[in-house]
Amino acid sequence: MVALALAEQALSIAAGASLEIDGVSHAFDIDGKVLPVLDDVSIKVAPGEFVALLGPSGCGKSTLLRLVAGLEPPRAGSLREDGVPITGPNPSRVVVFQDPTLFPWRHVWNNVALGLEAQGILKSQRHRVDAAIELVGLSTFRNAFPHQLSGGMAQRVALARALVNDPKILVLDEPLGKLDSLTRITMQAELVSLWQRSGFTALLVTHDVEEALFLANRVIVFSDRPAKIKADIVVDRPYPRHRGDAHLAELRRHILGLLGLDATW
């Protein structure tokens, strides 16, 4: 516990930034045809807020996250971080992808160090790498290669690789989607406590309604492609939440209805 507290101190994660997604539309050209993916999406996320995005598969959630990360510019509309337009990637907005995409030729330690190394500040900040690895509980695996890790461990490394940069906005694209349900439940709890202690703003895409309700302050439900905002639901329950909470169960039924799944529930 002491080690963990120290680890967090060393990381000194900056408080969250606000995020404004303002009238964003996006499309892809496939075979000369235009495929509209996002349709006039506007979301305002307050500093330190945890927002979950839900929607049918292929509706454009990952695309929206790529725009937030600055990996692509939107076709229309604008995105701002703390009022500053997003024009490209920046380590203050880090993405954890569905696949851990660790670099297989780097040890765990060097994978986590990636961001600091890319920014040219690794030499003076090596302790932060140690701290981030400690935080996700993988100190004994710091010299392992990615192919020696289980899926859950690899995803933890990906999380550490993101956290080591002190992100103001943590963008999570179905980060727990491929994990077994036990690991997933554990990591959901860890994610909540991490977010509570460090105060970053979180934007989470998930296909799991229960996960969204367990983690987020707000749940935004998208329509089929092109994604439009169908509902913006505030989840006003204290943390740590309980999965059997009656209010959450009510919200779950409501959201499944919005997704057209009420009949199967």
Next chain:
Amino acid sequence: MPTYSASDAVPFGAVGPAGELGLFRQLHVSASGLAAGLAWLAFGMSCLWWPDIGDWPRTEGVAITAFIIAAGIVLATTTAKWLGRAGAGLQQRAPWLLALGLFLTLWEVATAKFGWLPLPFFPPPQSIVEVYTDDLPKLLDSVLASVKLQLGGYFIGAAAGFLTGVSIGWSRGVGYWVHPVLRFIGPLPATAWLPIAFFTFPSSWSASTFLIALATGFPVTVLTWSGVASVSSAYYDVARTLGAKPSFLVLKVAIPAALPHVFVGLFMGLGSSFAVLVVAEMIGVKAGLGWYLQWAQGWAAYANMYAALIVMSLLCSGAITLLFKVRDHLLVWQKGVVKW
């Protein structure tokens, strides 16, 4: 031990009373070690038993060496326990030593003793040994010349190919200009340039270096290029969101990710550069093992040709082994790589 194999140990002192034979109990004569020793003994005996049908001064020396090797094999496999890893390795290779001993015996009998194989073309073992003892300086000079030429050409070609491959893989502009040239010139066997190269280059040495570099460079370029081009864009996305600049993307993402491909190119380049080396030495350079072969052929010195071939194959195999070592060192992160 539930199964029986040729290398299973036979307890040596098991019959005697305990105490007296305490030390001998530690000694285990291995069946395969003993057999290998006998095979080498047979080789030595075959040298001495019948008279040579030709005039070879090294027959006795070869026989004595064979006896020493036979004794060495038996002794080492018996005491393998105390020799650690070297002993275990020897024990494991004993069947091969056995086969080699039998092969040499057969070779000796078929050539030097009864002449079953036509003579000048199939020299006996002792005449090849004679080349190593009596023509050593010339052979060593040739080895040195070959190694120098090969190393120079290979490194130039590998470096140029790697840089070209990375540039084409990374930059559309470079690709636009280099790709057609590569397609036009690359598939041409480097040896086709030989006549022109020997005229246009200031020395036959620089011409050969160029040709070896060319033979190495083409596969290295193509495979480096395809390696860089096939790097998953997800890696670039991750690096970019973490603040990576283009130079970082090339040096720390594209190149390490492409390295397995690059090594395939390096192996292919090594193979084709050997071919060019030998041909260049035979035709133009007047030094090196290729030239030695040519020279030996001119004098109908068949033993010298076999001797040079053996050295050449050791060198080529050594070079490949070295490259595998380098690869295994750099690509430890890969699972299940092929062992050479």
